[in-house]
Amino acid sequence: MTSKSADIGVLGLGTMGANLALNIAEEGFRVALHNRTTKKAFDLRDDNGELAANLLPTETMEDFVAALKSPRVVLFMVNAGAPVDEQIDLVLPLLSPGDIMIDAGNADFNDTVRRTKRVQGTGIHFVGMGVSGGELGARHGPSIMVGGEESVWQHLKPILQPVAAQYHGEPCVAWLGTDGAGHFVKTIHNGIEYADMQMIAEIYGILRDGLGLQASAMAAIFADWNARGLSSYLVEITAAVLAETDPGTDKPMVDVILDEAGQKGTGRWAVIEAQKLGIGATTLEAAVSARGVSSRRAERQSAAALYDGVTLPAAGFGGDTASLAELEDALETAKIIAYAQGYATMAEASANFGWNLPLGEIARIWRAGCIIRSRFLDDIAKVYDTGETVVNLLQAPSFVERVARGQAALRQVVAKAALAGIPTPALSAALAYFDDYRRARGTANLIQGQRDLFGAHTFRRLDKEGVFHHQWPAIQDG
Ligand SMILES: NC(=O)C1=CN([C@@H]2O[C@H](COP(=O)(O)OP(=O)(O)OC[C@H]3O[C@@H](n4cnc5c(N)ncnc54)[C@H](OP(=O)(O)O)[C@@H]3O)[C@@H](O)[C@H]2O)C=CC1
Numbered sequence: 001m002t003s004k005s006a007d008i009g010v011l012g013l014g015t016m017g018a019n020l021a022l023n024i025a026e027e028g029f030r031v032a033l034h035n036r037t038t039k040k041a042f043d044l045r046d047d048n049g050e051l052a053a054n055l056l057p058t059e060t061m062e063d064f065v066a067a068l069k070s071p072r073v074v075l076f077m078v079n080a081g082a083p084v085d086e087q088i089d090l091v092l093p094l095l096s097p098g099d100i101m102i103d104a105g106n107a108d109f110n111d112t113v114r115r116t117k118r119v120q121g122t123g124i125h126f127v128g129m130g131v132s133g134g135e136l137g138a139r140h141g142p143s144i145m146v147g148g149e150e151s152v153w154q155h156l157k158p159i160l161q162p163v164a165a166q167y168h169g170e171p172c173v174a175w176l177g178t179d180g181a182g183h184f185v186k187t188i189h190n191g192i193e194y195a196d197m198q199m200i201a202e203i204y205g206i207l208r209d210g211l212g213l214q215a216s217a218m219a220a221i222f223a224d225w226n227a228r229g230l231s232s233y234l235v236e237i238t239a240a241v242l243a244e245t246d247p248g249t250d251k252p253m254v255d256v257i258l259d260e261a262g263q264k265g266t267g268r269w270a271v272i273e274a275q276k277l278g279i280g281a282t283t284l285e286a287a288v289s290a291r292g293v294s295s296r297r298a299e300r301q302s303a304a305a306l307y308d309g310v311t312l313p314a315a316g317f318g319g320d321t322a323s324l325a326e327l328e329d330a331l332e333t334a335k336i337i338a339y340a341q342g343y344a345t346m347a348e349a350s351a352n353f354g355w356n357l358p359l360g361e362i363a364r365i366w367r368a369g370c371i372i373r374s375r376f377l378d379d380i381a382k383v384y385d386t387g388e389t390v391v392n393l394l395q396a397p398s399f400v401e402r403v404a405r406g407q408a409a410l411r412q413v414v415a416k417a418a419l420a421g422i423p424t425p426a427l428s429a430a431l432a433y434f435d436d437y438r439r440a441r442g443t444a445n446l447i448q449g450q451r452d453l454f455g456a457h458t459f460r461r462l463d464k465e466g467v468f469h470h471q472w473p474a475i476q477d478g
């Protein structure tokens with residue numbers, strides 16, 4: 001270990017930390033390494049040939065911090081929650097004014113705001129930085145969402161820009177705002193990721209249970225869609241997952257995987273924040289709830305037995321080209337609605353927390369490196385680049401035209417799935433949101449009447465300004 005020679009220190013060398021450290025080292029920076037299980041730091045250096053010269057494993061936290069050039073930059077890549085606070089407790093006493101701590105893991109942005117406040121007045125800086133792209137992204141170029149002080153971003157830029165994914169030469173990294181802005185945007189990225197994955201899984205359910213297709217046939221359909229409007233990393237990997245065979249059984253891999261989805265909490269954070277802000281991110285909510293339902297497998301199996309005999313009308317799904325095109329259009333339309341909800345949540349958060357989030361720039365840094373990367377994000381960037389105020393993507397002219405064209409397909413698919421008893425919680429949520437959002441005269445007038453009757457909550461009128469309470473007739477139970 002050479003004292004004060006490392007440009008940055010990576011603390012936490014699991015899947016993401018180890019790969020990000022290699023990526024940074026490959027860009028020519030010297031990286032100090034530390035991990036709770038210290039052996040991993042030395043193994044990482046010893047297993048990585050030419051990069052070893054830029055990797056400085058350390059035995060103790062003191063050695064780790066002493067290895068860093070001033071101002072010291074410590075990047076944490078540990079699991080969200082208590083582990084981050086524990087590591088901050090250990091590192092903070094060893095730092096000096098001007099030094100920078102970066103939490104590069106997923107984090108609840110409320111924790112990031114709290115941690116930023118914790119160091120306020122010490123001269124030490126805290127950066128909340130969302131990183132997306134999984135293992136390969138971390139190694140070869142992730143999408144990076146930075147939150148914190150802008151002056152600190154200027155200091156970090158020379159390291160982060162070459163490390164990030166590049167989209168036609170543009171680095172997929174940006175400073176998005178103060179304190180929790182970067183982690184908030186990463187959280188919404190993950191909420192959208194959940195929605196995208198759930199809607200794809202619902203279409204898979206229709207292809208499997210409505211059309212009776214085998215995995216290999218479905219793989220070809222998704223691969224075909226990936227060449228057009230739905231072109232995206234998630235559709236591409238869907239085709240790859242469906243095409244894979246289990247070497248042990250020779251069955252399609254997807255057919256031997258248990259139907260219970262895991263989740264680490266980022267989707268739930270997105271939905272909680274959308275609810276707090278009063279944004280109906282219903283497609284994201286449906287996706288998070290569906291993961292919850294999936295995890296109750298035994299309960300679903302007993303319910304399946306109880307309702308085995310229910311009568312279902314004819315399915316109505318066809319396997320012809322027109323029916324497949326309808327599924328493709330439905331998925332594309334629902335995707336637009338899900339992204340509109342995610343962007344509406346970010347727009348509201350931006351106003352609420354005073355961040356001035358650059359929504360077009362966010363679309364641009366999501367075009368490569370991250371899990372939801374797709375051609376479609378270019379279309380979103382173009383909407384914001386017009387400079388006009390966009391209240392909701394569903395009101396942007398280019399999207400109005402696309403949704404108006406695609407909504408009939410979404411309606412057909414949701415209706416046919418409902419009749420066939422095939423669940424489409426996220427696709428249905430997208431359609432219901434669209435119909436609710438485009439209805440000039442809603443039904444909340446009735447809710448206001450009910451609230452005023454039982455709780456004197458008052459209401460406003462269409463024909464007069466002011467707040468009113470009505471003397472409703474007394475209702476007796478029974
Ligand atoms: N995997 C992915 O695709 C992505 C993950 N992330 C986020 O990145 C972060 C790291 O994830 P990932 O690399 O996948 O996780 P891993 O499980 O692979 O690694 C976890 C790391 O955290 C360390 N750690 C865990 N608990 C503690 C603790 N209490 N004290 C000290 N160190 C601790 C582990 O140390 P040890 O080796 O000693 O166990 C290990 O270095 C998470 O916030 C995750 O949500 C973000 C984007 C993508």
Ligand SMILES: O=C(CO)[C@H](O)[C@H](O)COP(=O)(O)O
Nearest residue numbers: 132133262263264265266371
């Ligand atoms: O942040 C990510 C990608 O962007 C991680 O892969 C995240 O862990 C995925 O979430 P979950 O495990 O809840 O499916």
